[in-house]
Amino acid sequence: MSGVVTHFEIYGEAPAELAQFYASLFGWQIEKAPGVDYWRIQTEPNGNGFGGGLTYRPADGPTSWLPYVTVAAVDQALAEAQRMGARIVRPKSAVPRTGWYAVLADPEGNSFGIWQADRTAFPPPEPD
Amino acid sequence: MYYTDDSILPENMAPLIITAAPYGPEWIPGDADIPVTWDEQVQAAVDCYNAGATMLHVHVRDPATGHGSVDFDQFNYFIGRLKKAVPKMILQVGGSISFAPKSADAKAKWLDYDTRHMLTELDPKPECVTVAVGTSQWDIMSMMLPDDIIGTHLENNPKVQAAWAGMWVDAGPAFYLEHLKRLRKNRIQPYFVPGHVHQLELIERVIRAGVYMGPLNLAIAGYGGGTLGRNPFDWMEMVRRVPQGSVATFWSSMRGLISLSAMAIVLGQHVRVGNEDNLWGPDKKRRTTVQQIEGAVRICKEFGRKVATAEEARQIMKVGVWYDSIEETLHNLGLPPNRRDGQTGFLVWETEGKKGVAKTGGDSHPMAYCMVPPTQVAAE
Known part of the structure; x- marks a missing residue:
């Protein structure tokens, strides 16, 4: 659906540690995708919540969360x-x-x- | 290599080692049978092995971006999966990679060629890594015809064609001397990729200098544009010049590869096929990597030569073997020894000097020179 905020991304120099930070802070389910530096975030159990991702900060990446709009x-x-x-x-x-x-x-x-x-x-x- | 009378007979040839190159880094999935996900990339290796390939030329595609991976961790991940899926295959990792550091700390530490030398640190270790010796132009477009790129993203795309035409390989001594040293330290064999006879000479020099001491496995690379073209006499010259004890594989592109592979098969050399090199059959219809392997197997069997099993391929290539001296290396490769101080003349290894007995007939006029028949003939 056009215009809907669908997911977000979080960036860091040490994404594994950052994933642990958010998992501990909010209780999110965060799992590393096999073979790639991308951690999938589920904010609520059973996939009902907001989806997100966490990865290395790209050269042009902001120092804040990045929302995506479909x-x-x-x-x-x-x-x-x-x-x-x-x-x-x-x-x-x-x-x-x-x-x-x-x-x-x-x-x-x-x-x-x-x-x-x-x-x-x-x-x-x-x-x- | 030196061919004796019986070298040309299929039953005397080493079984054919087929290298599969199914990861076509220059293509995108719409162009050819290109695997993208990890599972697809692993399955491609399994399919190639089942079709008869015993060596796998490995490029890694990042499933998240679709581009060729420059991620050291992804290489390790993929090689680990390949080791489980096709444990007998010889893994030959393509060496034209500069790994990208992920963190600011790594960016500061990885200098110059370090991003390329990281290939020597792969874990799990592949059996070999390709090594270019000698900087050269590598314009793969120069030998391609318009028909070759029909239906691919290169068709009617002069910008991308120009990018590939401008490809060159940076492989001066500042790179390859250190790279060979690190490969030896980590017991990963180099798979040399000379594109012409003068790069072959460079390889011989690093052997004679003791920079590399081990079996000589190499490609004869003919992609045009700075490497060999399609003139069979140039290929024959390369075959003539590679050491007797080396194991050579013909690499070329598009439908020219089919003719050159047939040459390789009947000359006792080895072949590489797959979408990285060629997308076509002789009938100008598309062929997948697996179909190309099946084609090489058919030609080989028709000729009467055996296709190598994985165990045979490892024996032929002496996978895991290293030598401890220059002399041992030269002797095993069938190269003349290094010249000692003051030594004159053409060099040979010292032998007891006794001539072996011919198997059946001898030369073409066994009796004419003395008119004395051999004993057994006279007795009859």
Whole structure:
């Protein structure tokens, strides 16, 4: 559903320790995804709560939580946001076979992500 | 290599080692049979092994980004899973990787080539890591035809094509001397990848200098654009120049690989197939990695040569073997010894000088030189 805040991300230099911090503080269920540096967060048991993720801070990552808002089309939302004064922090990127996302800063500099589910999403490869 | 009369017979050839390269880092899933999730990447190895491949060329794709992984922990994770899923396969990790440090602390500590030398620290250890010796251009696009990239993201995409055309391999002595030292320390064998005869000469020099002391397993790399092209005489020259005791595999690209693989098979050399190198069959129809392995098995069997089991492949490549001296290495590789001070002439290993007895006939005119028939002939 477009316009709904669907999930959030938390970043850190030591995500394993940070995951432990939040698990202890809020009682969240946090599990590391196998083989990748990504910790999945469930804020309530049985998957009923808000979903989130925790990982290494990207070069352009904020020092605060990053909320993601679902949009119908990332390309269109990016263009519209820019037209209204937003700045692109991270351009459209892919989570393979899952969706597209981008990170923006609003006209006051607040960061937020946009998310479009798409089973065909895949980034172009990069030469070594 | 030196071919005796009987070297060319299939029953005298070492069984064929088929290397599978199913992780095509230059492609995306829409292009070919590219595995993305960890389970898919592991299953690709299992499928290749079941089809007849005994060595796996490993690239790691980060399932979270879809890009080639530069994450040291992901390599260890994936190799660990491969060791469980295909324990007999020889794992050959592609060496063109610079790992990305994750933390500010690591960024400060990892200098220059350290991000590449990390390959020598993989845990669990792969059997071998590919090592380029000699910096060179590696323009994979130069030998590709428009037909080769039909249906891939490279088609009608000059920007991406230009990026691949600009590829080069940074492998000067500042890199490879230290890399070989670290590989030996950690008992991971180098798998050399010379793209032309002068890189082969560099490899011989590091052997003669004692920088590397072990079996010589290598690719003969022909991707054009700075490496070998498709002129079979150049390939034959490489076969002629590789040491007698080495184990060589033909690497090339697209449909040219099919002809070169057939050459390799009938010459007693070894092959690498898979979507990293080729997407096509001889009929210009798509072939998956597994189908390409099956094709190599068919050609090999038709020719009468055995396809190696995993145990045989390990024996042929001397996996896990190291030598303790330059002389031992040269002797095992069938290379002449190093020259001693003041020694003149062409160098050979000292022997007792006795000539072996020919198996059946001898040369083409056994009696003509003396007109005296052998004893057994005269007796009849």
